[in-house]
Amino acid sequence: xxxxxxxxxxxxxHFGAVIxxxxxxxxxxxxxxxxxxxxxxxxxxxxxxxxxGVHRPTSGTILFEGREMNFESPRDAMAAxxxxxxxxxxxxxxxxxxxxxxxxxxxxxxIGPFRFFDFELANRVTMEEMAKMGINLREPSQAVGTLSxxxxxxxxxxxxxxFGAKVLILDEPTSALGVRQTSNVLATIDKVRKQGIAVVxxxxxxxxxxxxxxxxxxxxxxxxxxxxxxxxxxxEELQDMxxxxxxxxxxxxxxxxxx
Amino acid sequence: MTDERxxxxxxxxxxxxxxxxxxxxxxxxxxxxFLMIAGDSGMxxxxxxxxxxxxxxxxxxxxxxxxxxxxxxxxxxxxxxxxGFAGIVIAILSVQWGWPVWAAILVxxxxxxxxxxxxxxxxxxxxxxxFIVTLAFLYxxxxxxxxxxxLTTQKTVIGGVKKAAEGDWLAPIFGGKVFTGxxxxxxxxxxxxxxxxxxxxxQPVVEGVPMLIIWALGLxxxxxxxxxxxxxxxxxxxxxxxxxxxRYVGVPVNRVKILMFxxxxxxxxxxxxxxxxxxxxxxxxxxxxxxxxxxxxxxIGGALLTGGYGSVVGAALGALIxxxxxxxxxxxxxxxxxxxxxxxxxLILAVILNTYIRRIITGER
Numbered sequence: 001x002x003x004x005x006x007x008x009x010x011x012x013x014h015f016g017a018v019i020x021x022x023x024x025x026x027x028x029x030x031x032x033x034x035x036x037x038x039x040x041x042x043x044x045x046x047x048x049x050x051x052x053g054v055h056r057p058t059s060g061t062i063l064f065e066g067r068e069m070n071f072e073s074p075r076d077a078m079a080a081x082x083x084x085x086x087x088x089x090x091x092x093x094x095x096x097x098x099x100x101x102x103x104x105x106x107x108x109x110x111i112g113p114f115r116f117f118d119f120e121l122a123n124r125v126t127m128e129e130m131a132k133m134g135i136n137l138r139e140p141s142q143a144v145g146t147l148s149x150x151x152x153x154x155x156x157x158x159x160x161x162x163f164g165a166k167v168l169i170l171d172e173p174t175s176a177l178g179v180r181q182t183s184n185v186l187a188t189i190d191k192v193r194k195q196g197i198a199v200v201x202x203x204x205x206x207x208x209x210x211x212x213x214x215x216x217x218x219x220x221x222x223x224x225x226x227x228x229x230x231x232x233x234x235x236e237e238l239q240d241m242x243x244x245x246x247x248x249x250x251x252x253x254x255x256x257x258x259x
Numbered sequence: 260m261t262d263e264r265x266x267x268x269x270x271x272x273x274x275x276x277x278x279x280x281x282x283x284x285x286x287x288x289x290x291x292x293f294l295m296i297a298g299d300s301g302m303x304x305x306x307x308x309x310x311x312x313x314x315x316x317x318x319x320x321x322x323x324x325x326x327x328x329x330x331x332x333x334x335x336x337x338x339x340x341x342x343g344f345a346g347i348v349i350a351i352l353s354v355q356w357g358w359p360v361w362a363a364i365l366v367x368x369x370x371x372x373x374x375x376x377x378x379x380x381x382x383x384x385x386x387x388x389x390f391i392v393t394l395a396f397l398y399x400x401x402x403x404x405x406x407x408x409x410l411t412t413q414k415t416v417i418g419g420v421k422k423a424a425e426g427d428w429l430a431p432i433f434g435g436k437v438f439t440g441x442x443x444x445x446x447x448x449x450x451x452x453x454x455x456x457x458x459x460x461x462q463p464v465v466e467g468v469p470m471l472i473i474w475a476l477g478l479x480x481x482x483x484x485x486x487x488x489x490x491x492x493x494x495x496x497x498x499x500x501x502x503x504x505x506r507y508v509g510v511p512v513n514r515v516k517i518l519m520f521x522x523x524x525x526x527x528x529x530x531x532x533x534x535x536x537x538x539x540x541x542x543x544x545x546x547x548x549x550x551x552x553x554x555x556x557x558x559i560g561g562a563l564l565t566g567g568y569g570s571v572v573g574a575a576l577g578a579l580i581x582x583x584x585x586x587x588x589x590x591x592x593x594x595x596x597x598x599x600x601x602x603x604x605x606l607i608l609a610v611i612l613n614t615y616i617r618r619i620i621t622g623e624r
Contacts, residue, residue, distance in 0.1 A: 074506075074507060075509050078508075084507065086507065091504070092497060092500035092501045092504055092505070092567065093500075093621060093622065094500045094567040094568045094621050095496050095497065095500055095567070099493050099496060099497075102493070103493060103497050103505065103508050103510060104497075104505070104508035104509040105508075105509075106490035108490060115490070116488050116489055117488055117489050117490050117492065119488075143620055143621040143622055145621040145622035146621065146622035147622070
């Protein structure tokens with residue numbers, strides 16, 4: 001395996017008296033999907049927000065391409081090539097696909113002293129990039145609200161990739177989706193990995209993780225419970241680790257092993 | 260792989276389905292209505308047309324500001340008070356303090372735009388709804404206006420601006436008329452009505468196009484181009500559509516919102532300056548309820564009250580409906596209180612239609 005592009009060492013984050021992260025280590029390599037699993041409240045969100053520059057860690061170091069980094073804001077992280085796709089904040093439904101795709105990075109065409117949004121270029125590129133991800137838009141001016149949940153995630157992923165993301169953080173991209181849409185998003189993740197981009201895939205669904213993951217790290221109560229490679233761990237073991245073992249084992253027997 | 264469940268959208272439907280449809284239908288409706296009941300009352304003669312276009316232009320000027328601000332996700336309820344305030348400040352500076360009118364106008368613009376920025380900063384920094392912050396300014400500015408006016412002149416109306424503005428280079432930009440030569444020519448050809456007696460015999464009754472209308476058209480074009488054709492326009496939509504999502508991709512949401520508060524204050528001051536130059540006086544009670552009339556125009560025009568969606572052209576059509584209804588009822592000799600009944604009805608109808616169209620366009624559920 002190649003060198004990790006981003007390496008988080010012993011990250012701690014305290015909010016007042018609450019220790020949200022109590023020493024988490026995590027790394028991801030280019031062309032790899034590293035799944036971050038954990039139940040609700042395990043600290044997944046806090047951890048990725050630290051990685052994407054929203055929070056500053058209380059202690060611990062972040063190495064990006066071998067150098068120590070201190071992200072002051074999400075903008076810094078983005079400029080370095082770390083893109084985050086949030087579950088419900090990925091897209092603005094009232095705006096068109098093109099307007100969403102280029103939001104914050106609008107192409108400019110100058111006419112005399114005036115600077116206009118270059119819709120011709122923007123629409124063309126949007127259609128092309130969407131087609132690459134397997135989505136054929138009716139027209140680029142259609143509102144994102146008319147797309148399905150899976151398609152919205154795909155637009156957000158395509159946008160991050162197009163704008164040069166080296167690390168793509170996906171915050172529960174499949175948790176609100178149906179079966180078919182989930183497989184589409186997982187296929188998209190696979191395409192992104194093949195382009196040599198490092199993917200951090202946050203989920204609490206073991207099956208989604210196993211479908212695309214190369215490595216799996218489980219968080220529980222603000223700590224890492226360990227990292228496993230693909231093939232080294234069974235779905236049942238992952239599930240148990242996520243839920244904290246014991247209790248779930250009991251629950252599971254009463255539910256007939258369906259969870 | 261095209262989705263077989265997507266119906267082919269016909270061109271006609273695509274042309275029809277636009278945010279301004281409610282306002283376009285409303286405008287056609289009111290024109291047909293008044294052509295029928297007031298067609299021979301002089302409402303559609305040159306003087307009548309000037310009458311309702313000026314009123315509509317007044318609404319349009321403040322509606323453009325309110326529209327962009329609403330799309331950016333905020334309200335400004337202090338527009339009406341800002342109009343009164345700006346007018347009184349211009350009058351005090353020029354008439355009471357003897358400043359040249361151009362200086363009074365420029366300083367007033369600087370002052371009101373700064374107040375717009377204060378509105379914006381307070382909304383951004385406190386995180387309070389702009390509804391509350393600007394409601395406070397509605398009272399603060401109105402109170403200050405009346406107090407300032409009484410303090411300096413013992414009156415709430417300050418006259419004499421027309422005299423002070425004579426020969427001023429900036430005043431005609433707000434209070435003057437253009438294309439006067441063309442109107443004189445049309446009068447000479449006998450196409451439009453002229454005065455038959457008095458000192459102005461032979462001159463056309465409608466001398467030209469008031470600058471107010473030029474300002475309205477200019478602001479509408481500026482607003483529409485800014486919103487739909489520029490990068491900043493995309494930021495306006497994004498700031499109002501979902502401020503957090505916009506911030507995550509690097510849109511300077513705070514800057515956009517504050518600038519829109521400043522622009523709204525600018526529009527209110529254009530309105531106030533034109534009114535002061537036309538009447539030759541300022542009054543502390545000017546602009547009452549204008550904030551709501553601006554918001555109603557914007558909503559008739561298809562904008563979403565919660566932000567992120569709307570159209571400047573729609574808002575301008577909303578202002579046109581407003582002006583035509585207000586003046587049309589006057590021309591048709593109807594009871595003027597019916598204006599509000601009619602307006603309320605159109606508001607409901609247009610908004611129902613707009614909501615339906617918006618759901619089709621944006622896939623809202």
